[in-house]
Amino acid sequence: MSGQRGQGDQRHALAGLRVVELSAGMAGPWIGRFMAWCGADVIKVESKKHPDVTRLYVPPREPDLGVQPTMSPWFTDWNAGKRFVALDLTRPAAVELARKLVATADVVVENYSAGVIDKLGLGYGELVKVKPDLVMIGSSGFGDSGPCRSHVTWGSNIEALSGLSSVSGFAGRECTITQYAYPDPLSAVHGLFAVMCALDHRRRTGQGQYINVSQFEATVAGFGQVMMEQLVDGRSPEKLGNRSPGAAPHGCYRCSGEDRWCAISVSTDLEWRALCTAIAQVELVADERFIDLNARLAHQDELDAIVESWTRERDAYDVMNALQAAGVAAGVVQNAEDLYRNDAQLAARSFFEQIPHPARGAVTATGVPLGLTGTPGRTSSTGSPVGHDTDHVFGELLGMSAAEIDRAVADGIIEKADK
Amino acid sequence: MTALAGRRVVELADEKGVYCGKLLADMGADVIKIEHPGGDSTRDAPPFVGDRPGSDRSLYFLYMNTSKRGVTLDISRPEGAELCRRLMRDADIVIETFEPGYLHGLGLGYEQLGADNPALVFTSITGFGQSGPQAHYKSSDLVAGALGGALHVTGESDDPPVRLAGSQSFMMASAYAATSSMIALYHAAATGHGQHVDISALETSTSVAHVCGVGKWLEDDIISRRFGTGLFASVPSGAYRCKDGLVYLMVNRPLHWKALAAWVNELTGNVEVLDPMFEGPSSSRQPYRDLLDIYITDLTSQLTVNEAYHEGQRRHIAFTPVNTSAGVAADEHLAARDYFVDVDHPTLGTLRYPGAPFRPRQTPWRISRSAPAAGEHNEEVLCDELGLTRERLGELAAQGVV
Numbered sequence: 001m002s003g004q005r006g007q008g009d010q011r012h013a014l015a016g017l018r019v020v021e022l023s024a025g026m027a028g029p030w031i032g033r034f035m036a037w038c039g040a041d042v043i044k045v046e047s048k049k050h051p052d053v054t055r056l057y058v059p060p061r062e063p064d065l066g067v068q069p070t071m072s073p074w075f076t077d078w079n080a081g082k083r084f085v086a087l088d089l090t091r092p093a094a095v096e097l098a099r100k101l102v103a104t105a106d107v108v109v110e111n112y113s114a115g116v117i118d119k120l121g122l123g124y125g126e127l128v129k130v131k132p133d134l135v136m137i138g139s140s141g142f143g144d145s146g147p148c149r150s151h152v153t154w155g156s157n158i159e160a161l162s163g164l165s166s167v168s169g170f171a172g173r174e175c176t177i178t179q180y181a182y183p184d185p186l187s188a189v190h191g192l193f194a195v196m197c198a199l200d201h202r203r204r205t206g207q208g209q210y211i212n213v214s215q216f217e218a219t220v221a222g223f224g225q226v227m228m229e230q231l232v233d234g235r236s237p238e239k240l241g242n243r244s245p246g247a248a249p250h251g252c253y254r255c256s257g258e259d260r261w262c263a264i265s266v267s268t269d270l271e272w273r274a275l276c277t278a279i280a281q282v283e284l285v286a287d288e289r290f291i292d293l294n295a296r297l298a299h300q301d302e303l304d305a306i307v308e309s310w311t312r313e314r315d316a317y318d319v320m321n322a323l324q325a326a327g328v329a330a331g332v333v334q335n336a337e338d339l340y341r342n343d344a345q346l347a348a349r350s351f352f353e354q355i356p357h358p359a360r361g362a363v364t365a366t367g368v369p370l371g372l373t374g375t376p377g378r379t380s381s382t383g384s385p386v387g388h389d390t391d392h393v394f395g396e397l398l399g400m401s402a403a404e405i406d407r408a409v410a411d412g413i414i415e416k417a418d419k
Numbered sequence: 420m421t422a423l424a425g426r427r428v429v430e431l432a433d434e435k436g437v438y439c440g441k442l443l444a445d446m447g448a449d450v451i452k453i454e455h456p457g458g459d460s461t462r463d464a465p466p467f468v469g470d471r472p473g474s475d476r477s478l479y480f481l482y483m484n485t486s487k488r489g490v491t492l493d494i495s496r497p498e499g500a501e502l503c504r505r506l507m508r509d510a511d512i513v514i515e516t517f518e519p520g521y522l523h524g525l526g527l528g529y530e531q532l533g534a535d536n537p538a539l540v541f542t543s544i545t546g547f548g549q550s551g552p553q554a555h556y557k558s559s560d561l562v563a564g565a566l567g568g569a570l571h572v573t574g575e576s577d578d579p580p581v582r583l584a585g586s587q588s589f590m591m592a593s594a595y596a597a598t599s600s601m602i603a604l605y606h607a608a609a610t611g612h613g614q615h616v617d618i619s620a621l622e623t624s625t626s627v628a629h630v631c632g633v634g635k636w637l638e639d640d641i642i643s644r645r646f647g648t649g650l651f652a653s654v655p656s657g658a659y660r661c662k663d664g665l666v667y668l669m670v671n672r673p674l675h676w677k678a679l680a681a682w683v684n685e686l687t688g689n690v691e692v693l694d695p696m697f698e699g700p701s702s703s704r705q706p707y708r709d710l711l712d713i714y715i716t717d718l719t720s721q722l723t724v725n726e727a728y729h730e731g732q733r734r735h736i737a738f739t740p741v742n743t744s745a746g747v748a749a750d751e752h753l754a755a756r757d758y759f760v761d762v763d764h765p766t767l768g769t770l771r772y773p774g775a776p777f778r779p780r781q782t783p784w785r786i787s788r789s790a791p792a793a794g795e796h797n798e799e800v801l802c803d804e805l806g807l808t809r810e811r812l813g814e815l816a817a818q819g820v821v
Contacts, residue, residue, distance in 0.1 A: 013606040026630075038602055053671065056700075060639040073634030143778070146755040151732045152675070156650055157739040160658065160667035163747040165648075168584040169574055175658040175665055175741045176581060177648045179572035180630040189594045190442075194777035196601030197422040197446045201782050203608055204425070209781035217758055220747060221776035222594075223585030228478040229466050230744035231759060231771040237466070237744055241581055242561060245465045250561060252570065252579045259644065261580055263565035265557075324556045329546075331562035333580045335571045336636035336643060339625060343566070348551035351622055352633060364637055366629035369622035370599040371548070374614025375606055 012039020013375040017199075018105040020045060021082070022098075022122065024052040026155070026181070027139050027215060028111030029078040030188035031195065035107070036081035037368045037377035043105075043393055044079060045098060046086045046386055048415045054078065055386065069418060070358065070383055076365050080355055081379045083389035086415035093413045095121045100398050103130040107195060111139040114149040124210040133208035135198040139191050143214025153215070155181025162219035167226050170241040186222050187215040248296035249275070249303045252333055255316035261333040262311055262319040271328050272296065278326040279310040317342065340364075357382040387417030421447020422782035426604075428512045429453060429503075430487065431494070434461065434560065434586060435620060436516040436544040437483040438593035439600070443512065444486035445775075445784050451506060451800060452487045453494070456819055458793030468767055474793075481770065481790045485762065489791030490800050491821050499820045500525045505805055507532050511607075512540045512600050519549045529615040539613040540603040544596045548619030558620055563588035567624025572631050576645045591627050592620040654704040655679075655711045658741050659719040659727075665741035666719055666727040673699050678734045679715070687717045764789040797821055 017040040021032040029044070029052075036042040046052065057072035059065055069075070085101075087094040099122070102108055108127060110117050117123050117138065124136045138144060141153030159165045159182055160175060169176025194211045202208050220227060229237045242251040247267040255262050266272050269292060276284045284290055284306070289299045296303055311319050316332040323330035332338065339346060346352065351367040363382055370377060394400045394414065408414040426448040430440035444450035458474065461483070467476040475481075490506075493499040504527055507513050513532070515522055522528045529541040543549060546558020561582055564570045569588065570580035582588070596618040607613045625632065631643035631651075649657030650669070658665040670676050676698060683692045692714045697704050704711060719727050724740045731738030740746060753759065758774040767789075775784035801807045801821065815821045 010606075010610055013602045016609075017605075034598075071638075073638045074630065077629055077634055137777075142752055143756060146752045148732070148752040151739070152735055152737040153739060154653075154669040154671065154737055156653075156656065157667050157669055157737050160665075160741040161739040163742045163744045164583060164585075165658075165667075166741055166743050169581055170578060173575060173578070175648045175667070176574050176583070177650075177658070178569065178583065178628070179643050179646055179650060180569065180628040180632075181650070182583065182587070182627065184630075185627045186591065186594070189591065189598055190776045193442060193594065193598040193601060194446075194779055196598060196605060198779055198782070199605055200426070200601060200608070201422040201779075203605075207781060209779055211780070212778045213776075214756070214778075217753070217756070217774065218776040220753075220758075221773045222587065222590055223583070224773035225479045225482040226585040227744060227747065227773050228482050228770075230748050231773070232468055232478060233470065234745075234748075235466075235470070237584065240584065242579070244561070247559070250559075252561075252565065252581070254579070261565070261570075263559075263561045263570065263580075265559035265561050267559075271557075324553070327557065329557035329559045329562045331558070331566040333565040333570050334568050336568060336632045339568055340633045340636070343621075345547050345551045345553040345556075345619075345621060346625065349548055349619070349622070351625070363634070365634050366626055366632055367622065369595055369619060369626045370602065371595075371617035371619065371622075372599060372603060372614060373617050374603070374612060 011375060012377070013372055014038040014040040017041070017107065019043070019107040019109060020102050020105045021109045022117065023109055023111040024050070025111065026078050026184040027187045027191070028109050030185065031109050031137065031192045032082055033078055033080060034192055034368055034370065037379055038370070038372070038375070039377070042082040043101065043389070044082045044084050045101070046084060047089060048086055048386060049088065070385055071360070073363070073365070076355065076363055076382045079383040080365060081381065082383065083393060084384050084386060085390055085393045086387040086417070088412055088415055089120050089122070091413050093408070097394070097398070097413065098122055099127065099130050101393065102127050102134065104397055105131065106135060106199070108134060108136040110136070114140045114142065114144050128208070133202055133206055135195060135202060135208045135211070137191055137195050137211040137213060139187055139213035139215065141215050143217060144212045155184040158183035158215045158219050162216055163227065164219060164223055167223065167237050167239065169239055171239045183215045183219045187213055187218045190218045243300065245297070248293065248300050249307050251304055253308045253311040255311050255314055255319055257315070260316045262316045263331050263333060264307060264323060265329040269293070274326040275323065275328050278323055278328065279307070281306070353379055355379045355382045358384070385418035387415055390414060390417050420782050421785065422779055423448035426512070427510045428514065429506050429510045431515045431517070432544070433516045435589050435592055436514050436596060437461070438590050439514050439542070439544065439596040440487060441483055441485055442594065442597040443600070445786055447782065450487040452484060452489050452791065453503060454489065454491050454793055456491045456493055456794070456821060458491065462793065468770070475766070482772065484790035485772070485786040486788055487791060488796040488800060489793060490797055491794035493820050494525055494527065496820050498815060500527060502801060502805065503527055504532065506800070507539070508535045510539065511604060512542060514542050514544070514596065514600070516544045519543070519545060519554050533613060537613060538607040538611050540600050540607055540616060541613065542596050542600045542616040542618065544592050544618040544620070546620050548622065549617045560586040560589045563592070563620035563624045566621050567628055568632055569624050569628040572628065572643050572645060574645050575647050578645065580645065588620055588624045592618055592623045595623045652701060654701045654708050655715055657712070659715055661719045661722050661724045661727050664724045666724050667739050667741050668715065669737045671701060675736055676704070679736050682734055682736070683714050683718045686721060689714055689717065760786060762786050762789050794821065
């Protein structure tokens with residue numbers, strides 16, 4: 001039973017910690033992904049009846065391969081480094097196995113729709129009976145109470161619902177949306193923070209607890225400084241686009257080439273003088289229109305035109321490097337290809353991770369930016385097939401014999417592993 | 420009881436790290452915010468309470484510094500650095516956002532402090548990280564979001580790239596920093612070994628936007644870019660016009676599409692929408708996005724936002740309002756969960772704040788006090804706790820050290 005507990009490799013920050021994950025999509029699984037990277041033993045419990053969307057992936061460049069449950073880049077980004085078992089949780093015997101598994105664990109992560117986990121008999125009230133100091137986190141769009149708790153949402157819904165999409169963006173645009181479903185990563189990172197706080201409390205008091213995350217609430221807190229204007233004074237915040245009340249020029253400036261831009265931020269007079277020198281227009285330093293921050297803020301349109309007349313004939317990286325050399329904050333608006341091929345800093349810090357993959361040899365994934373220099377993390381493997389760790393988890397951790405496991409598989413309680 | 424009761428944090432942070440301190444403070448840690456004598460420049464960041472400028476009236480500062488204690492020290496002076504070192508020696512976590520190497524030059528770097536306090540977690544948050552060819556490049560929230568790939572994929576396709584409101588690149592750098600600090604603290608509590616946590620806003624921004632980043636591009640050769648209000652991979656998706664505003668819709672699952680098509684058919688009499696060629700995953704609808712948007716707008720334009728939202732959700736379709744800030748402030752679901760909290764401020768009265776980003780049931784998130792005035796806790800921290808005499812504090816104040 002749980003033979004490896006407490007003997008984890010101390011070179012990893014979360015060595016010895018076990019996490020059971022009952023979740024799909026991103027906001028829940030990302031918590032487990034980060035914990036696995038830090039050395040925790042993360043066991044993801046899946047169901048073939050309700051496969052994670054990322055398990056239904058057809059590789060776009062090899063569509064003839066059909067559905068490939070381990071090849072999705074999102075499956076890697078959200079699930080790499082975990083162990084995988086599959087249970088039919090509509091069966092009482094499977095629920096019992098899940099409870100036994102939780103009894104060996106420290107943390108449970110779940111993000112089913114509100115109420116589902118309780119109906120399955122795996123709510124905190126049940127699980128705390130088998131693991132009294134359990135730390136459990138449940139995450140959903142609206143949280144576990146309130147009139148809208150059962151509503152269907154995706155990350156982008158929350159972006160709009162939270163008000164973030166209407167306070168962001170250029171004036172005249174009613175709804176500004178990201179392509180990366182921002183509330184998902186936001187909620188996951190906040191959720192992991194809350195789990196770690198609860199584990200610190202547990203270490204000192206012996207007491208576990210349940211944590212509820214409403215992605216709606218986490219997102220509003222994430223731009224709370226903007227919401228304060230509404231909450232304190234009843235004023236709608238001004239849409240600033242890329243502008244800032246504390247800096248000018250401050251924006252994305254067009255560079256040479258198709259859809260190429262460089263972001264530039266100038267806060268202080270010193271930086272302003274550096275910019276004027278870098279763009280060879282030192283006469284602007286004495287120009288009354290731009291003499292200090294307030295003057296520059298009052299003449300932003302003229303300022304933007306001057307800056308862009310310099311950037312638009314130049315390569316975006318040349319603009320960034322010339323301005324940074326002069327001491328001005330500047331950065332290329334990078335796309336995915338740039339991040340991989342052109343970003344010297346990410347490359348020097350080996351940010352992207354090469355992870356061993358059973359079918360492809362290795363895949364490249366976005367790194368985990370936790371910066372733990374004393375206990376650097378690593379990802380041991382990409383996500384494995386459904387049920388890959390059945391023998392290890394039910395045999396070694398729960399002490400079931402091979403015959404018992406076979407019988408549970410034959411009965412459909414443990415779902416059969418994919419190849 | 421709070422989760423982090425008894426944990427001590429010293430914060431020397433600008434916009435990159437101030438939310439990291441808030442996350443720890445609202446969970447119960449004793450966060451000592453060290454500012455320059457006279458106070459941090461963000462105390463003057465607009466907008467202001469009542470739209471009237473004034474120190475301590477900055478809504479940004481008031482939000483970001485809840486539950487902290489405030490101490491002023493000029494750490495560039497030896498006496499200030501020594502007091503800072505003594506505070507850090509007793510801390511569990513230090514949060515700092517200076518240029519790499521700056522604190523080391525003052526004798527306050529990780530190597531120097533770690534010798535005093537081996538279990539110390541020392542968290543640095545910078546634009547580019549502590550190492551690498553660009554470690555000394557200057558950053559800003561906008562620059563970090565640009566480099567990390569977030570701006571390239573935000574907003575309308577024919578607009579310039581644009582950032583989210585509220586400095587989200589730095590907010591997330593702070594959120595990762597708080598998380599990583601707690602992971603390092605977990606390790607320190609188990610082993611006695613602290614460590615230097617090196618957070619790069621470039622890397623955290625890249626991580627946040629990863630869904631349309633490198634892994635995806637390596638697989639499909641498609642460079643994601645701005646795509647309006649919809650998501651490229653989800654058909655249909657986006658903001659749709661109702662009688663009185665916009666409603667947001669996402670369809671990813673085959674069942675959700677069927678439910679939506681049935682509703683469009685019921686309300687508009689459209690028969691084409693039921694065509695089986697539109698059924699299945701989003702990929703089967705990808706060639707028909709514009710046509711389906713017309714069908715859906717025929718539906719939503721007959722409804723108010725609330726009708727689309729509530730009836731849509733009753734049909735298990737992911738419709739949600741595109742809320743204004745006023746809509747969020749008045750939201751009935753948030754009200755039912757008592758989300759917003761009122762915080763008393765000694766001179767500004769009661770201020771309403773966004774509430775808990777997460778709800779630990781045994782050790783609730785809370786705001787224990789409003790943001791401190793500059794140096795409000797100098798005497799309490801430097802005299803009562805560090806043992807400085809009041810005379811000495813007076814001398815240091817006269818010299819501009821505190």
